[in-house]
Amino acid sequence: MAAAGGGELQLLGCWYSPYAIRAKVALGVKGLSYEYVEEDLFSKSDLLLRSNPVHKKVPVLIHGGRPVCESLVVVQYVDDAWAAPPLLPADAHARATARFWAAYVDDKFFQAWRALFRSTTDEQRAAAFKGVLPEVEVLEQAFRECSQGKAFFGGDAIGLVDIALGGFLAWFKAVDQVSGTCLLDEARFPGLAAWAERFMDVDAVREAMPDGRRLLEHYRGFLAKLA
Amino acid sequence: MAAAGGGELQLLGCWYSPYAIRAKVALGVKGLSYEYVEEDLFSKSDLLLRSNPVHKKVPVLIHGGRPVCESLVVVQYVDDAWAAPPLLPADAHARATARFWAAYVDDKFFQAWRALFRSTTDEQRAAAFKGVLPEVEVLEQAFRECSQGKAFFGGDAIGLVDIALGGFLAWFKAVDQVSGTCLLDEARFPGLAAWAERFMDVDAVREAMPDGRRLLEHYRGFLAKLA
CATH class of the missing domain: 1.20.1050.10 (Glutathione S-transferase Yfyf (Class Pi); Chain A, domain 2)
Known part of the structure; x- marks a missing residue:
């Protein structure tokens, strides 16, 4: 797996969340290594509440200490931050x-x-x-x-x-x-x-x-x- | 106003639609000239129904004959297609x-x-x-x-x-x-x-x-x- 670059990469997810699955797939396609943190959605961690105070939901991708929230935003972020292979077309x-x-x-x-x-x-x-x-x-x-x-x-x-x-x-x-x-x-x-x-x-x-x-x-x- | 480039530019909108306003602002910021087509939302044109068969809503931006629907998608499209001035940051x-x-x-x-x-x-x-x-x-x-x-x-x-x-x-x-x-x-x-x-x-x-x-x-x- 490629190193994330630009600081550590952490994914706050939940094993059954279809939205967290999206983030995992995007990171996987890019071949990025990251620390996965399983959240209990009935007892959310301080890290989750602090990282996504607006929605308090998974997934949250934390890259170099900065959180990215909302699964489709995360997928596009991953594509913006690591170009290859592309998840969005060039056109x-x-x-x-x-x-x-x-x-x-x-x-x-x-x-x-x-x-x-x-x-x-x-x-x-x-x-x-x-x-x-x-x-x-x-x-x-x-x-x-x-x-x-x-x-x-x-x-x-x-x-x-x-x-x-x-x-x-x-x-x-x-x-x-x-x-x-x-x-x-x-x-x-x-x-x-x-x-x-x-x-x-x-x-x-x-x-x-x-x-x-x-x-x-x-x-x-x-x-x-x-x- | 700058020429659109890459074919004609048409905007299907409705004067009171906040979503059509978004598209107008994005096009205006880029200094693009376009043909504006006012839609009657109670009697939608064939062009609108054909261009946005899924939602049948304004705005639709038609660029070189190809429609782009949904206002936030339109704004991002305008930014992808005409780089300056940027509507999204580079970072x-x-x-x-x-x-x-x-x-x-x-x-x-x-x-x-x-x-x-x-x-x-x-x-x-x-x-x-x-x-x-x-x-x-x-x-x-x-x-x-x-x-x-x-x-x-x-x-x-x-x-x-x-x-x-x-x-x-x-x-x-x-x-x-x-x-x-x-x-x-x-x-x-x-x-x-x-x-x-x-x-x-x-x-x-x-x-x-x-x-x-x-x-x-x-x-x-x-x-x-x-x-």
């Missing part, structure tokens, strides 16, 4: 397209999927699943347009949009297992289904992903508290 | 800080202010005003940290955060007039109050701002439909 229009879809994942898509994630009854699940499908369809089309027949939203290698959406993949699987759904169904969304397999096979992604069984158990515990 | 950490606060304006701050904007009774207004003050206090502190004693969030000249928050200034005034509030009160928020005056005095901002009386009338019409 201004392609950069805008990547930022547009990353924001779409967090705004429109996540709001719809969150309803499925928080569903505790079969009836809620059926309604929420129906509600999220049009959003996934939009992402399927986005994948076709962005990838232009290549492997990833980012082209031949993963980039900002891959990391934004891909951070949720382990969660999609856990929610699918509980709900009896298949969000990225191969027949319905062939582009995204194949993309997800390729994404999960990237070294930096494999190293960032939580254990599936542990996540499923965590999710069942979360739902039990909700119900 | 990676300062860029991340600007992106963080721009996102804060759209997420946390706007959600709180929206409640005031949509209030139709004195009781609602009092509760909403109380709710938005802590968010403004966070922005007051952010201004102190970002500006480091200079005129703007971006330092000596306006940048991404100035444009993100400043796009709302005409609306703050209209809502204040109707609500009998003073959002950026000089005694409570001296940094932001002085910043707002300086921001409104920038040429590119003055040219982008809607007429105050017309906006007030539009807002009263909006509230009449809500009540």
Whole structure:
């Protein structure tokens, strides 16, 4: 692994946070070594509260003593601070397209999927699943347009949009297992289904992903508290 | 005004949209000439629907036939495509800080202010005003940290955060007039109050701002439909 350069690098994360996974993937793609600090979100450390007083959330990347907060900001920071390999394209229009879809994942898509994630009854699940499908369809089309027949939203290698959406993949699987759904169904969304397999096979992604069984158990515990 | 370069430049906007104002300010700061197309948001043009099929919203910047959507994406695009004068700092950490606060304006701050904007009774207004003050206090502190004693969030000249928050200034005034509030009160928020005056005095901002009386009338019409 490359040394971080410009001072020490610390990542405050939480093993099941899709947003922390994004930061881990970005750091991994750049081949950066860093100290990982696991946060207990029910008893946040002074370092987390001090580093992200506004949102008090993970991930926080601390570089040379200075914190960077919010996962998409962290990914872009990592790309600004360490140029190779790039996570955003060089072309201004392609950069805008990547930022547009990353924001779409967090705004429109996540709001719809969150309803499925928080569903505790079969009836809620059926309604929420129906509600999220049009959003996934939009992402399927986005994948076709962005990838232009290549492997990833980012082209031949993963980039900002891959990391934004891909951070949720382990969660999609856990929610699918509980709900009896298949969000990225191969027949319905062939582009995204194949993309997800390729994404999960990237070294930096494999190293960032939580254990599936542990996540499923965590999710069942979360739902039990909700119900 | 400088020629756009790389093809024609069109902006689809709406005179009262704070998001379209952002795009106008960014283009104005760069000294770019462009064709402005006013959209009727109650009867959207085919060009708008075709250019922004996902959100169907303004602003859309069309550059050489290719659309860029979402106001913060547009501002960053304008900065990527035309380097001078810069809207984002060169330093990676300062860029991340600007992106963080721009996102804060759209997420946390706007959600709180929206409640005031949509209030139709004195009781609602009092509760909403109380709710938005802590968010403004966070922005007051952010201004102190970002500006480091200079005129703007971006330092000596306006940048991404100035444009993100400043796009709302005409609306703050209209809502204040109707609500009998003073959002950026000089005694409570001296940094932001002085910043707002300086921001409104920038040429590119003055040219982008809607007429105050017309906006007030539009807002009263909006509230009449809500009540």
